[in-house]
Amino acid sequence: GAVVSQHPSRVICKSGTSVKIECRSLDFQATTMFWYRQFPKKSLMLMATSNEGSKATYEQGVEKDKFLINHASLTLSTLTVTSAHPEDSSFYICSASSGGGGTEAFFGQGTRLTVV
């Protein structure tokens, strides 16, 4: 299957700072990328959908000014957590898809963010 690389796998940052997480599709062009957040022992919650060259579509309740998503190329999307707080600590996972209507989405390895 296709490979999606997410970086970093773990990051610790201080409250008030910003953290950028990268999601790269290594061997295919990802027209659509998704960002999920997973709380401990919980399911994955979709945060936003990004299409290359367009503004991201955020799910209800997700602050777009806090979770900045950029999808500037067909192989890279970034999620920046701005002014991080301890409650932003979570596991963030991206997925990438090359098409629509049920085409398989491939997942990155996830990023464990800890805000201290």
Add this chain to the structure above:
Amino acid sequence: GEDVEQSLFLSVREGDSSVINCTYTDSSSTYLYWYKQEPGAGLQLLTYIFSNMDMKQDQRLTVLLNKKDKHLSLRIADTQTGDSAIYFCAEVFTGTASKLTFGTGTRLQVTL
């Protein structure tokens, strides 16, 4: 809205079969997936089934879909300790470009 429910925990003995169940409320899904997540890792796609199919078998994995009851199951034959993980069912709806709605996840524990 879409709700996808799974039982939280399942424990089986090595060598037995495991059956993980999933129920959903929205019948307009096109594909239904099963993902495996090991501790601290991303999601690995195990298998999927198109909504007009009743069953799909892939080596040790068998997926059964009952559209009338909106029930999906994953059967793992000859369960091994390496199968211990959290299993998520997920569905995709027509026109949503791989936007997945995940179930609550089932933790499978395989004992010796």
